[in-house]
Amino acid sequence: MLELFVEPFVKFEFMRRAMFGCLVIAAGAAPLGVFLMLRRMSLTGDVMAHAILPGAAIGYLVGGFSLSALTFGGIIAGFVVALLSGLIARTTILKEDASLATFYLISLALGVLIISIRGDNIDLIHILFGSVLALNDGALLLLCCVTTFTMLSLALMFRLILMESVDPQFLASLSRLGAIGHYSFLALVVLNLVAGFHAMGSLMIIGIMLLPAATARFWARSVGTLILIAFLIGAASSLLGLLASFHFSVPSGPAIILTAGLMYLISLFIGREGGWISSNSKNPKVTQ
Amino acid sequence: MVQGAALQLSDLSVNFGAIPALLGLNADLAVGSLTAVVGPNGAGKSTLLKTVVGEVQPFRGRVSFGALKRSEVAYLPQHSTIERDFPISVQEIVTMGLWNELGPFGAPDRRQRTEVEEAIEAVGMAGLESRMIGQLSGGQLQRALFARLLLQKGKLILLDEPFNAVDTKTLIDLIRVIKEWHSDGITILAVLHDQETVRAHFPQTLLIARELVAHGPTRQVLTGANTQLASRMCEACADELHSCSKVNT
Incomplete structure (x- = not known):
């Protein structure tokens, strides 16, 4: 047992670094994922994660495989897309889901193309799926800074973001701060996606935000509990995923996301808040 | 201009694209008045409230709150x-x-x-x-x-169809809340479609059909002649523009 679960972390520094990185990512991702889900913005989050790719790719083209170049490019691209997608949905006839889907496709194609201009497939795989087993000091420091900043910002703006999520019209009638809350929230999502994509890859990072949040919905009712459970699920998936990747020699990013996916599937059946079994065995929830 | 008006609408006009939703509306609501906004579908009742709270911008005319501050205006929209x-x-x-x-x-x-x-x-x-x-x-x-x-x-409370999809018991309780506000001297403007409720509980009525039809004590405003005039006015512009549904707010 000990051998299976503890030894890899004791023996290998890269496993400890990966564990630390993943736990930090899970802490920042949990509250953001919960709000993305509750605001019905899961797809938006997904698109922003992909939108980072061309930015990171241009950073890669200019600066090579360096943390700062990739991060800087990713942040710029993420912010641009966060602003653009809202703008396009408001000002053209395209519905938001269609405009998001176009962004998603264009970004992915563009990103892959740019990386392949200069790099090889190994670099491409690193950027798409992350290299959680090769996190250097810089990447860990970036993760810690972004997560700390996220926690502080969310603590400060919790009511603003909550009200903007529950009843935007009401908040707008009271204050002009709603837009600030909305865009600050999107900015935090972008920051976390960019900091996290070094570890999990631009295709996988959004998974550690969305899957634990969606899973938590089957276990909790209040926003606070949802965030706590989402963090626990994210942390557990990270550890188990890392171990699975270690023992079975599979890529660690996908292993972590699949573990989170497995937890989601299990909760889908046995979750006590509207899981499949609870909805079919009891009387349906009274809505009166 | 009434001294001590809580809400003054002067020549208030709102367009949705090329379609007028409100035309040259003039009305003063006295402080502490309890007023129902009544009018046929598409008369611009909801638009009026939205314009008062600043959600919709008038293209002409203005809304002023007398001595009230903007933050003393509270609004409950129809579709939250x-x-x-x-x-x-x-x-x-x-x-x-x-x-x-x-x-x-x-x-x-x-x-x-x-x-x-x-x-x-x-x-x-x-x-x-x-x-x-x-x-x-x-x-x-x-x-x-x-x-x-x-x-x-709020010192001025705006309600848009507050009794829509509400059971009778709730209606009675909510009217009691409104009456308590009224006795506390708060100015209330409520869009309502049920004339029975208006006659029973609202001393003042503002009858509009994009333009002002009548404003004053409910008994004098809600006459058969006035409401017929209002629906004719609304039908007339609907025919003219074929688009009453678009401004059906």
């Missing part, structure tokens, strides 16, 4: 944008009414928490404080929104 699935309790949604006191960062103190409890009690929701909003009936949600409105402590 409340996300019903959001996991938030009655108590939390009602507490949002304290925004003007708490701002984005403050936490309610003991006195404010008592106020929240009292507001919930006043709308007949005592005991349902921790109920999630997704589990409320339409009437219960409207009660909760009235409690939130109570806490906003």
